[in-house]
Amino acid sequence: MTDKPLTLAEKVWRDHLVVKGEDGAPDLLYIDLHLVHEVTSPQAFDGLRMAGRPVRRPDLTIATEDHNTPTLDIDKPIADVTSRTQIEALRKNAAEFGVRIHSLGDANQGIVHVVGPQLGLTQPGMTVVCGDSHTSTHGAFGSLAMGIGTSEVEHVLATQTLPLKPFKTMAINVEGTLRPGVTAKDIILAVIAKIGTGGGQGYVLEYRGSAIRALSMEGRMTICNMSIEAGARAGMVAPDATTYAFVKGRPHAPEGADWDAAVAYWDTLPTDDGAVFDAEINIDADNLDPFVTWGTNPGQGVSLLDTVPSPDDFADANEREAAVNALRYMDLTPGTKMKDIAVNTVFLGSCTNGRIEDLRAAASVIQGRKKADGVTMLVVPGSAKVRLQAEAEGLDKIFTDFGAEWRFAGCSMCLGMNPDQLAPGERAASTSNRNFEGRQGKGSRTHLVSPVVAAATAVRGTLSSPSDLEPLDPLTTGIATLGNN
Amino acid sequence: MEKFEVFTGTAVPLRRSNVDTDQIIPAVYLKRITKTGYDDALFAAWRGEPDFILNQPAYKGAQVLIAGADFGTGSSREHAVWALRDYGFKAVFSSKFADIFRGNAGKQGLLAGLITDEDTEKLWAAIEANPGVGATVDLEARTVSVGSLSVSFQIDDYTRWRLLEGLDDIGLTLQNEQAISEFEARRPSFKPKTLPAKGV
Numbered sequence: 001m002t003d004k005p006l007t008l009a010e011k012v013w014r015d016h017l018v019v020k021g022e023d024g025a026p027d028l029l030y031i032d033l034h035l036v037h038e039v040t041s042p043q044a045f046d047g048l049r050m051a052g053r054p055v056r057r058p059d060l061t062i063a064t065e066d067h068n069t070p071t072l073d074i075d076k077p078i079a080d081v082t083s084r085t086q087i088e089a090l091r092k093n094a095a096e097f098g099v100r101i102h103s104l105g106d107a108n109q110g111i112v113h114v115v116g117p118q119l120g121l122t123q124p125g126m127t128v129v130c131g132d133s134h135t136s137t138h139g140a141f142g143s144l145a146m147g148i149g150t151s152e153v154e155h156v157l158a159t160q161t162l163p164l165k166p167f168k169t170m171a172i173n174v175e176g177t178l179r180p181g182v183t184a185k186d187i188i189l190a191v192i193a194k195i196g197t198g199g200g201q202g203y204v205l206e207y208r209g210s211a212i213r214a215l216s217m218e219g220r221m222t223i224c225n226m227s228i229e230a231g232a233r234a235g236m237v238a239p240d241a242t243t244y245a246f247v248k249g250r251p252h253a254p255e256g257a258d259w260d261a262a263v264a265y266w267d268t269l270p271t272d273d274g275a276v277f278d279a280e281i282n283i284d285a286d287n288l289d290p291f292v293t294w295g296t297n298p299g300q301g302v303s304l305l306d307t308v309p310s311p312d313d314f315a316d317a318n319e320r321e322a323a324v325n326a327l328r329y330m331d332l333t334p335g336t337k338m339k340d341i342a343v344n345t346v347f348l349g350s351c352t353n354g355r356i357e358d359l360r361a362a363a364s365v366i367q368g369r370k371k372a373d374g375v376t377m378l379v380v381p382g383s384a385k386v387r388l389q390a391e392a393e394g395l396d397k398i399f400t401d402f403g404a405e406w407r408f409a410g411c412s413m414c415l416g417m418n419p420d421q422l423a424p425g426e427r428a429a430s431t432s433n434r435n436f437e438g439r440q441g442k443g444s445r446t447h448l449v450s451p452v453v454a455a456a457t458a459v460r461g462t463l464s465s466p467s468d469l470e471p472l473d474p475l476t477t478g479i480a481t482l483g484n485n
Numbered sequence: 486m487e488k489f490e491v492f493t494g495t496a497v498p499l500r501r502s503n504v505d506t507d508q509i510i511p512a513v514y515l516k517r518i519t520k521t522g523y524d525d526a527l528f529a530a531w532r533g534e535p536d537f538i539l540n541q542p543a544y545k546g547a548q549v550l551i552a553g554a555d556f557g558t559g560s561s562r563e564h565a566v567w568a569l570r571d572y573g574f575k576a577v578f579s580s581k582f583a584d585i586f587r588g589n590a591g592k593q594g595l596l597a598g599l600i601t602d603e604d605t606e607k608l609w610a611a612i613e614a615n616p617g618v619g620a621t622v623d624l625e626a627r628t629v630s631v632g633s634l635s636v637s638f639q640i641d642d643y644t645r646w647r648l649l650e651g652l653d654d655i656g657l658t659l660q661n662e663q664a665i666s667e668f669e670a671r672r673p674s675f676k677p678k679t680l681p682a683k684g685v
Contacts, residue, residue, distance in 0.1 A: 018668045019661050024642040028661055030668050032676055040562065042518035051655070059680040068516060082516035089518045100679050108685060119684050121677050133561040133585060149563035149589035150520075151654065159658045161665055165641075197503065198555045198581050231558065233584050251684025254675040262675035297503050297558070318502040318554050318602075325501070415560075417512035436507040436559060438530050 005272035007169045008238050009204040012144040012269070016127045018161055026163040032126040032143075034156050035112045036063035036099065038090040039417075040131030044154035045093040055097040057160045062121065063094050063101040066111045068418045071380050071407035074104050083418065097157075110383020110409040113137040113351040117221065118385055120250025124239035124266040129156055134351045134433065136227040140220035141247070142239035142269050144204065147228060167233055168278040170203040174211040176285030181466045183361070184219035185353060185431070185450035187211065188226040189291035190283055193301040196319075200232030203279065206271065207237050211285035217246040218357040225352045226433050229298035238270035290465045292338055293435045293448040295326030300435075302338060304453065304465055310334035329437050330445050331425075338463050341447065345428040346377040346458040347440070348404075348451055350414040353431035354382030358451040359390050363398040365455035365466045368477035371403035372461030378420060379404050380412040404458065416441040429457040486594045488651035489624050494548025494575060496620035496631060497538055498609040502553030506586065509557065509565040523564055524571040543616035549629070550577045551608045551620075557586025557597075566593045576622045578629060578638060580605055591644040592654055596624060598638030607634060624649060 006014070019028040034057075041063070048055070055061060068083040078084040087104070094101035102108040108115060113134055116122040124142040129135060133147035148162070156162055172191055192199075205227050212220065220237045227235025237243075244263060247253045254262040289303035300323070302309065311323040311334070327334065332341070348354075348362050359381065371377055379399045381387035387409055390396055396406045413420040414432035416439060422428055424443025431454050435446035447463060456464040514526035531537045538544060550569070556579035557565060566589045569577065576596040590597040600608070611631040612618055621630045624645060628635050646652075658665075 019664050021643075024646075026643065028658060028664070030665070030672075033679075039515050043520040043563075046518075046520065053655075059678040062679040080516075086516050086518055100682050106685075121679060123677060126676070131561065131563075133559070147561040147585055149561055149566070149585060149592065151563060151589065151592040155655050155658065158655050159665065160669075161658055161661075163654065163658060197558055198583075201581065201584055228559075228561075231555075231583060252677045252679075254677070258675040261673065265673065265675070297505070321501075321553075322503050415512045417515060434505075434507070434559060436505050438511055439507055442511070442530065 005275040007271045007275045026165045033128045034061045035130035037112050038086045039067045040150045042089045047154040053158045055157045058098040067411045069410040074408045111351045114382035120252040133228040137225040139224040139236040167204045170279040171277040172207045174209040174283045183450045184222040186291040188223045189301045192230045192299045197297050197299040198231045200230035205232045205235040218355045239266045308332045308336045342462045343429045344426045347413040347430040349380030350432040352433040362451040362455035363395045366402045377404035377458045380407045381409045383409045486651040489648040491623045493619040493621040496549040497544045497547040498612045499552040503555045505559035506565040510568040523568040527568040527572040548575045549620040552579045554581045558583040561585045563589045600638045604636040
């Protein structure tokens with residue numbers, strides 16, 4: 001008798017099942033890795049303290065500081081009292097409960113979703129949780145990675161398990177070859193525009209197809225990161241040679257016989273032929289344009305070559321009403337060319353696009369050029385290690401010569417809870433993941449873009465792709481070719 | 486957690502869809518390290534606008550929120566549930582909730598009930614015809630009623646049972662201590678550990 005063909009998500013679920021739920025109760029799943037940061041953990045540690053419970057597995061737990069850390073003057077005490085209180089609470093809790101922590105100033109500090117993969121702690125076939133919705137990032141390794149709330153953080157700290165209801169599965173098939181200047185970010189923005197911010201609700205998404213296979217691990221992380229913006233609980237990519245090459249040799253990667261055993265297991269994880277997904281959608285990579293958002297949710301996106309839509313374009317009453325509200329908030333008129341929208345600020349960073357390849361791609365676009373007058377550009381590496389790597393490659397010099405600000409690692413302007421914020425009414429092209437009202441500061445207006453679109457926008461001052469830029473004169477700039485990934 | 490019992494409280498029609506958790510509670514309020522006291526943070530940006538629904542005297546002390554589709558999307562912050570709870574809400578109804586929000590709600594004793602778009606419109610109309618009217622929420626019967634209008638809502642059996650019994654999650658899980666220990670003994674040695682720390 002042959003086993004029923006299973007999807008990647010179903011296999012990872014099966015292999016972490018501690019207790020099968022009965023009578024409508026959820027399954028109890030074991031958690032391989034718990035990432036902790038300062039914002040969603042204080043109340044969880046407090047709960048443990050009140051109940052007299054220890055952290056069950058400090059050796060499967062790691063903490064870092066990212067959400068409300070400043071990206072300037074990191075050697076000085078944090079000016080904002082509440083931010084400082086929260087960070088001091090995390091340091092105290094980590095010490096008391098024996099949890100490893102990488103604090104501001106440490107070479108391993110950074111955005112929690114950049115730090116895990118960088119240390120080799122994120123590997124295929126794991127269950128990974130964190131009190132942050134963008135935990136879905138780690139699904140790029142073929143892990144089941146989910147954002148959880150603070151009560152669940154406490155639950156995992158106390159028990160290393162989580163009660164979970166089985167999800168449905170959705171295949172996102174992305175076939176074809178991306179054109180130059182079109183990136184992983186454009187794929188995921190197109191997916192969200194297609195299925196909507198609620199389209200993935202109740203599903204674990206599996207990104208499949210030749211265009212996904214061709215992506216680097218960092219590109220796959222960008223895509224899985226924004227699964228949550230499609231409403232999904234998690235997003236995954238089956239592990240392959242690209243995954244193994246990324247993991248191998250990292251500080252916490254398996255070694256020797258453990259490596260061989262791990263690879264033998266990881267090889268069993270990809271979705272079986274004949275496995276059935278509960279839903280399936282197709283994206284044509286060949287004809288994809290750079291994608292940008294015009295509204296106040298990540299599903300309100302269009303091709304950069306397009307115009308701002310009219311509420312009348314939407315058949316669904318909810319979507320129409322959301323468009324009316326979004327256009328008012330964003331101060332945009334239907335019919336305006338996306339490329340005519342001028343921005344005040346360009347933000348390059350975040351757990352979506354703050355890794356080394358993102359910085360390289362943006363640097364290759366701006367090298368030898370000057371920033372548009374009146375535009376502020378903030379470049380914020382996703383981790384202290386990414387910053388060091390970029391400096392070793394001279395990327396910091398390219399950014400500062402261009403006129404951008406080169407900052408220390410953190411979540412920065414992705415969310416309005418540290419000093420990096422937009423002023424009311426200011427408009428940004430941002431490589432982050434959310435364009436909600438007030439997300440980048442009260443009254444802020446956000447257009448989500450890829451790193452290369454962010455870079456080209458900083459050159460022209462209006463939303464632009466690298467192909468909109470005037471060719472550089474190789475004689476005067478000494479730059480013969482432009483990287484275009 | 487308190488047991489969820491039948492109650493009647495002022496109902497508020499929130500005629501907005503896609504209310505994300507950044508709208509329910511902006512990130513600046515996430516810096517507190519307490520688990521209560523977030524009532525001032527609920528819908529903070531909108532509450533600055535005089536004509537926002539919760540600023541209208543008729544809806545003072547509201548306990549039941551009837552929202553548009555896709556409520557609680559975005560960030561996983563449980564503070565969104567705490568803010569609703571601290572403000573006084575005991576139940577939220579929508580035709581679609583974000584998964585994480587719905588999970589968080591159940592754990593904090595906030596009922597998140599699914600209703601149809603059609604029933605949402607009916608409830609909005611019934612409340613707006615009589616601002617300040619109470620809604621009666623009966624979790625046992627899975628109904629929410631305003632005057633003569635009674636609407637069924639969906640909630641999964643397990644969450645309903647836990648709300649009705651007021652049961653704590655961690656206590657329930659720790660009843661499986663033996664199964665957890667046995668699972669740990671079976672875990673392969675290649676699985677990574679954060680300690681002892683490497684790469685530092």
